[in-house]
Each structure stands twice: as structure tokens, then as C-alpha cells.
Amino acid sequence: HVQLVESGGGLVQPGGSLRLSCAASGFTFSNYCMDWFRQIPGKERERVARIYTPSGAAYYSSSVKGRFTIAQDNARDTLHLQMNNLEPEDTAMYYCAGRSATSGTDCNLMHDYEFTDWGQGTQVTVS
Helix, strand or coil: CCEEEEECCEEECCCCCEEEEEEEECCCHHHEEEEEEEECCCCCCEEEEEEECCCCEEEECCCCCCCEEEEEECCCCEEEEEECCCCHHHCEEEEEEEEECCCHHHHHCCCHHHCCEECCCEEEEEC
């Protein structure tokens, strides 16, 4: 069965960096649409980054563009999120999610609710 396990969260000072990881199993990681989401209690979930693993094409929300980098390691079936210049507003629970996609366009147009596979999350606190 599909399993996604996030790690790498923690407490960091403003301006610092963290690297999140998402270990994937149970599906063909190299042919998937993978997202990083974040959620603060009481607020809507926000997609921060997306990658189409066959091509490596990546997309970012405006709130993190230029500071966060999504990357894939196909040899280890692992998704990463490098977060630099962190701000207190980045404090949230971060989740990875995945969904099979037929093309980069299909991945780019995918709605958040279409993602069927989710990890348990890792907490990031910037303070």
C-alpha cells in the first residue's frame, strides 16, 4: 500500500533553514505528481510546492517562491523540501501528498482535493 512518511521538521530561528524529507513507498515514485502542503490550525491548507517527478518540473506558491525548493531523489524514492530564510509565518504542519498523473500538464492542473495519498505531517516552528 502507499505510504508517505515526513521527517525533518523542528524549531528554527527566523532566517534559518530546514530540509524536510518524505519517504515514499508502495507506488512508482518516478511517475507521480508530488506536493508539499502546510496547514495551521484553524486555517485553510496551503499548497507550497509541487513537482512532476517524470520531468522534475516544479511549481511554487507565491508565499515561498525564491525561498523553498522542492526536489526528488528517485534512487531513494524520497521527496525533499529545502526551506531557506524561514519566517514566523512559515510555522505550520507540513505534509507531503501524491497522486498519479498522466502528464506534466495533468499534474500542474491537479486540484488539492484530488490528492489521495498523504503523510502524517511534520511540524515546523519558526520562532
